[in-house]
Amino acid sequence: xxxxxxxxxxxxxxxxxxxxxxxxxxxxxxxxxxxxxxxxxxxxxxxxxxxxxxxxxxxxxxxxxxxxx
Numbered sequence: 001x002x003x004x005x006x007x008x009x010x011x012x013x014x015x016x017x018x019x020x021x022x023x024x025x026x027x028x029x030x031x032x033x034x035x036x037x038x039x040x041x042x043x044x045x046x047x048x049x050x051x052x053x054x055x056x057x058x059x060x061x062x063x064x065x066x067x068x069x
Contacts, residue, residue, distance in 0.1 A: 007021050007022075015036075016032070016033045017032055017036040018034045019032045020033050020036070026044070
C-alpha cells in the first residue's frame with residue numbers, strides 16, 4: 001500500500017485526483033476522475049445537480065440531514 005505522498009505523485013502524473021485511487025468501485029473512480037477535469041464553476045454546477053438529484057431520490061447529506069437543508 002503506497003503512502004499518501006506516493007499516491008499524490010501518481011495522481012499528478014496520471015492527471016487524476018488522489019481520491020481516484022481510494023474509490024470503492026469503478027463508477028465512483030470514474031466520477032472522481034471526471035470531477036478532476038472540471039473547473040471551479042463546473043464543480044459547483046455538478047454539485048448542485050447531484051444535490052438536486054439526491055433530494056429527488058430521498059438522499060441525505062453527510063450529517064444525515066435531507067439534502068438542501
